[in-house]
Amino acid sequence: MTTPQPTGWxxxxxxxxRRVHAREWPPGHIIPGEVDLAAEFGCARATVNRALQALADAGILERRRKAGTRVAMYPVGRAVLDIPVLRQDIEERGHVYGxxxxxxxxxxxDPVSAQKLGCKTQALHVRAVHLADDSPFVLEGRWINLKTVPxxxxxxxxTLSANEWLLHTVPYTKIDVSLSAQAVSEEGADTLRLAPGAPVFTVERTTWDHDDPVTYVTLRYAPGFKLHTQIGG
Structure with missing residues (x-):
C-alpha cells in the first residue's frame, strides 16, 4: 500500500x-530545494514555498538566499520557555560556559520520577552542573526512559550534556513544565554553593514523543537567575 501524498501547503x-521530528532531516541538514520538493509532492513550487516559509517563521527551518534551506540547529530555540539549550542560554547571557x-x-x-516517566523498569539517571564563568548556574537532575530512548x-x-544530546537526537511532540521555588537538598546545596534548604528557582519538565515519555528533568538554578520570554511580535 502506498502512502498518500500530502496535499496543500x-x-x-x-x-x-514530521521528517524534522523523526530526525530524517536532523539539525543542520540542508533539505531538498523547492523544485525537488514540488516534484516529489506533485504540487506547484509556490505551495512548497508557503509551507517552508511558515516553518521558517516558526524557527524550525533557516532559509538563506543561495544557501538553501536547512533545519535549524535548535528547532525550538525560539521557544526557550519550553526547552532551552543550557549551553546556548548561558553563552547568550555573556558568560563562558562550563x-x-x-x-x-x-x-x-524514585516513585515520583517513575510516575513521570511511565516507567516500571530501570532508567538512565544523569546529574550534572552547568557553569557560567566557573560558577554554578544550574543543577540538572535527569531521568531518561530507556524504553523510548534505548x-x-x-x-x-x-563532555556533551544530556540536555543538548536529547535536543539533537530525540524527537519530542509534547512537553509538561512546572515552575516553582523549592528548598534545595543538602547534596544540591553543596553543588550550587548554598546553604541547605535555601529556596531556588526550579523547573520540572517532562517530554514525550507522542505517547512515549522521553525524559523527566529537574533544573535547580543558582540565585540571580532571571527567566525572560517574549510572546507575540
Missing part, C-alpha cells in the same frame, strides 16, 4: 515537520 508543512558530569548510572527511578544507555555525557 499545510499538508506539506506537516510532512516536513559543564561537569556528576553522575551517570542505570537504576530504578541508545541513551550507550551514550557518555562526560
Amino acid at each position: 499545510q499538508g506539506i508543512q506537516a510532512e516536513v515537520l 559543564y561537569r558530569l556528576l553522575e551517570q548510572s542505570i537504576m530504578m527511578p 541508545h541513551a544507555a550507550e551514550q557518555s555525557f562526560d
Whole structure:
C-alpha cells in the first residue's frame, strides 16, 4: 500500500515537520530545494514555498538566499520557555560556559520520577552542573526512559550534556513544565554553593514523543537567575 501524498501547503508543512521530528532531516541538514520538493509532492513550487516559509517563521527551518534551506540547529530555540539549550542560554547571557558530569548510572527511578516517566523498569539517571564563568548556574537532575530512548544507555555525557544530546537526537511532540521555588537538598546545596534548604528557582519538565515519555528533568538554578520570554511580535 502506498502512502498518500500530502496535499496543500499545510499538508506539506506537516510532512516536513514530521521528517524534522523523526530526525530524517536532523539539525543542520540542508533539505531538498523547492523544485525537488514540488516534484516529489506533485504540487506547484509556490505551495512548497508557503509551507517552508511558515516553518521558517516558526524557527524550525533557516532559509538563506543561495544557501538553501536547512533545519535549524535548535528547532525550538525560539521557544526557550519550553526547552532551552543550557549551553546556548548561558553563552547568550555573556558568560563562558562550563559543564561537569556528576553522575551517570542505570537504576530504578524514585516513585515520583517513575510516575513521570511511565516507567516500571530501570532508567538512565544523569546529574550534572552547568557553569557560567566557573560558577554554578544550574543543577540538572535527569531521568531518561530507556524504553523510548534505548541508545541513551550507550551514550557518555562526560563532555556533551544530556540536555543538548536529547535536543539533537530525540524527537519530542509534547512537553509538561512546572515552575516553582523549592528548598534545595543538602547534596544540591553543596553543588550550587548554598546553604541547605535555601529556596531556588526550579523547573520540572517532562517530554514525550507522542505517547512515549522521553525524559523527566529537574533544573535547580543558582540565585540571580532571571527567566525572560517574549510572546507575540
